[in-house]
Amino acid sequence: MVPIKILASALCALTLSVTLSAQTPPAGGRGGGRGAAPAAAPRANPKFPADVVARGKESFGPSCGFCHGLDARGGDGGPDLARSLFVLGDENGQQLGELLKAGRPNNGMPAFPNMTPAQVKDMAVFLHERVEAARNREGTTPPNIVVGNAADGQKYFNGAGKCNTCHSVTADLQGIGGKMEPIALQDKFLSPRGGRGGGNGAAMAKKVTVTPKTGPAVSGTLMSVSDFAVTLRDASGDRRTFTRDGDEPKVVITDPLQAHLNLLRVITDKDIHDLTAYLVTLK
Amino acid sequence: MKFPILILPFALLALAAPSFGQLSQAQIQKPAPDSWPTYHGEYFGRHYSPLDQINQSNVKHLSLAWVARMNANTLGAIVGGEGKEPSPGAGQGGNGVSIKSIPLMVNGVLYFSSPDHAWAVDARTGKEIWHYFWKTRGGLHIGNRGMGMYGNWLFFETPDDYIISLDAKTGKERWHKQIADVKAEYFSTMAPLIIGNHVIVGMGGDFLDVPGWLESRDPETGEIQWKWYSTPRPGQPGAETWPDAFSMEHGGGMPWQPPTYDPDLNLLYLPTGNANPVFIGDSRKGDNLYTSSIVALNPDTGKMAWYFQGSPHDTHDWDATEVPILFDGTVDGKPRKLLAQAHRNGMFFLLDRTNGKAIVSTQFSETANWSKGFNEKGQPIPNPEKEPQRGGALVSPNSSGATNWPAPSFNPDTGLFYLHSSSSYAVFYRTDAPGEKIAAYGGNSEHGVQGFGGQLRAIDYKTGKTAWMHEYPGGANGAGGLLSTAGKLLFAGDGAQNLVAHDPATGKILWHAGLTAGISNAPETYMLDGHQYILVGAGDSLYAFYLQ
Numbered sequence: 001m002v003p004i005k006i007l008a009s010a011l012c013a014l015t016l017s018v019t020l021s022a023q024t025p026p027a028g029g030r031g032g033g034r035g036a037a038p039a040a041a042p043r044a045n046p047k048f049p050a051d052v053v054a055r056g057k058e059s060f061g062p063s064c065g066f067c068h069g070l071d072a073r074g075g076d077g078g079p080d081l082a083r084s085l086f087v088l089g090d091e092n093g094q095q096l097g098e099l100l101k102a103g104r105p106n107n108g109m110p111a112f113p114n115m116t117p118a119q120v121k122d123m124a125v126f127l128h129e130r131v132e133a134a135r136n137r138e139g140t141t142p143p144n145i146v147v148g149n150a151a152d153g154q155k156y157f158n159g160a161g162k163c164n165t166c167h168s169v170t171a172d173l174q175g176i177g178g179k180m181e182p183i184a185l186q187d188k189f190l191s192p193r194g195g196r197g198g199g200n201g202a203a204m205a206k207k208v209t210v211t212p213k214t215g216p217a218v219s220g221t222l223m224s225v226s227d228f229a230v231t232l233r234d235a236s237g238d239r240r241t242f243t244r245d246g247d248e249p250k251v252v253i254t255d256p257l258q259a260h261l262n263l264l265r266v267i268t269d270k271d272i273h274d275l276t277a278y279l280v281t282l283k
Numbered sequence: 284m285k286f287p288i289l290i291l292p293f294a295l296l297a298l299a300a301p302s303f304g305q306l307s308q309a310q311i312q313k314p315a316p317d318s319w320p321t322y323h324g325e326y327f328g329r330h331y332s333p334l335d336q337i338n339q340s341n342v343k344h345l346s347l348a349w350v351a352r353m354n355a356n357t358l359g360a361i362v363g364g365e366g367k368e369p370s371p372g373a374g375q376g377g378n379g380v381s382i383k384s385i386p387l388m389v390n391g392v393l394y395f396s397s398p399d400h401a402w403a404v405d406a407r408t409g410k411e412i413w414h415y416f417w418k419t420r421g422g423l424h425i426g427n428r429g430m431g432m433y434g435n436w437l438f439f440e441t442p443d444d445y446i447i448s449l450d451a452k453t454g455k456e457r458w459h460k461q462i463a464d465v466k467a468e469y470f471s472t473m474a475p476l477i478i479g480n481h482v483i484v485g486m487g488g489d490f491l492d493v494p495g496w497l498e499s500r501d502p503e504t505g506e507i508q509w510k511w512y513s514t515p516r517p518g519q520p521g522a523e524t525w526p527d528a529f530s531m532e533h534g535g536g537m538p539w540q541p542p543t544y545d546p547d548l549n550l551l552y553l554p555t556g557n558a559n560p561v562f563i564g565d566s567r568k569g570d571n572l573y574t575s576s577i578v579a580l581n582p583d584t585g586k587m588a589w590y591f592q593g594s595p596h597d598t599h600d601w602d603a604t605e606v607p608i609l610f611d612g613t614v615d616g617k618p619r620k621l622l623a624q625a626h627r628n629g630m631f632f633l634l635d636r637t638n639g640k641a642i643v644s645t646q647f648s649e650t651a652n653w654s655k656g657f658n659e660k661g662q663p664i665p666n667p668e669k670e671p672q673r674g675g676a677l678v679s680p681n682s683s684g685a686t687n688w689p690a691p692s693f694n695p696d697t698g699l700f701y702l703h704s705s706s707s708y709a710v711f712y713r714t715d716a717p718g719e720k721i722a723a724y725g726g727n728s729e730h731g732v733q734g735f736g737g738q739l740r741a742i743d744y745k746t747g748k749t750a751w752m753h754e755y756p757g758g759a760n761g762a763g764g765l766l767s768t769a770g771k772l773l774f775a776g777d778g779a780q781n782l783v784a785h786d787p788a789t790g791k792i793l794w795h796a797g798l799t800a801g802i803s804n805a806p807e808t809y810m811l812d813g814h815q816y817i818l819v820g821a822g823d824s825l826y827a828f829y830l831q
Contacts, residue, residue, distance in 0.1 A: 134722035140728060141714065147672075187710065187732065228797070261733055267677065276674070
């Protein structure tokens, strides 16, 4: 259960879908919890100074690495300490020190009575850093997402995908592979309103036409809509809200990017990968 | 009045004129119209009320009785807790409070909670009677689903994993007990469920692949009566669905939705959380029982009678913690004891609740694309190609699911099961380095993409097919839980901060009122002084409506 949804991409902010994470509040309340949005690279954490972690790793390796692995993520018989309830419960090496003194003879873990308190403390910092590193892997950007076949992608672009209906690789998409990271490019054709820079300008915004029972129809850029009200910005820049009662007034919403939305129902993962592989060749 | 299960001292007291507090097992089992004695209002979890004073003919006149805006300010509060300094409760939004709790209403008093806070409020006026504040040691302050009540005693859980018992009359603490260790990243949100002399308690926490369990505690002493682990240990039934001891012991399955309960069968129905590590299942090949399942447990012993796993080997964070609703119905001309659940993964299940056998399995989500159909047991068959992939896998629903924890409703008058649903998509990218050991949420990056919005949906339980659907033009985010009534009304939020009454037969809109936030719990109803009330929480405020 992801209690709070902080997706690596900002795309989600623009979707109209329900994004109710497990235990996420249905209204508001997206802050807090798991800290800042995951970045591509883990940030330096003042709780785990690099030199202390390095010292702890040095102490850990020769004594513990054989069973628990040099990275403490489990080895020959010893459990993964980044997911150890014991490590989670340790406070600044206190419990760790006691354990190392006594060992766990029943589980085949020998005692290490000669570890100095300073070594134990460093090792505790190293182990707690391992826990932190393991949990912070969410949201990491994959190293390379280009796995498709560019030639098939080109066929899809000009064929089943109908991308060439609106786009041209010698016009609007010229050099796109050099302008955007592959993952951003892929996200963009699946969700063109998302990503950095977002909205593609007013031309691509959703439009709405409101036709009251009496009086002229009003058109503009859709700002918000519910069963009870619709708000638009008209050509003069004025914000206008109409209350709704069933079919009155008539409300028609059009989305210039509807083709991209419709793609979601039919595009296969292979099509997606191939199309991306093709687009990244457009340098 | 009869006492089918246990004759408790408090049950005897209840024969006298009701006074402040005091709730007997009989009153929980057969709730009086002037009460809402548990999170779900009743053991079956139907979120259906036989009250009909408010009905289709007069709902246009439903109007505000009062608003109570709750304040997390601890001035004047009764203070308890193990933490050092009072914390305002991070991440709660609004006025420091988000009411996900469905208030109990007992003898004219509302009892509810939010992380670190509990309140008693006068149901006639909305005025605070007492406020209890818990000094926290930490933990994720994401929500609190509310309180349980036994006699004069209230119970609620805290983000730092304590269960606290309060005196309902005064708000003073009787005792508190630790459920789990906050240092292991557990956090607790569940509303305790009272069954006889059992206080049923669960917890959450997916950050570090820790084990999950449900436990029963003594309402007087707080001592543990039994524990049921949601993953097996080596040698136990279900162990064959995990590769090794380590994966079982770190397999998650957090129970955080209050169970439902059938007194006649003496079984409680617990929906369990997803398996861990959450998205990358390489280290836990197999079905991973009993994660993302419904399990039937004996509340006296914690022994499992049966299970049904709705998301075998989940790799998308789709826990099964959506309400398993109990009702009696007719299938193929025969009366049956049933259980229905709309699962986060987009599937609808109708089970025989005596044995857990699936009667109907359907995909309610039109967009869900991760399954290859159903097996002979009625379980969906996951398509491994829709697990996180290097180049990305486009999956519907996203990890937030096609539906989620806010309460659905079953209406025996229409035979329809109502829920809020979402046609969301996300791309799941696999991010781990070759050979890297994955923990918790690691190894996956979920990129949300656009989707087809959200709906209020009615499912015919006999067929599992959608009978009608109301598309929310602006999406269903913040639409909350549901309530249907014998007044031929279905109350829901709408994703645009309105409380709306629909015709449960067709979905037609009959009434609405704009609030200051989206619905954050589920609407409830009760009689008080001859008036039927509709009560709903939206952000930091409770709104009470009645006919004037």
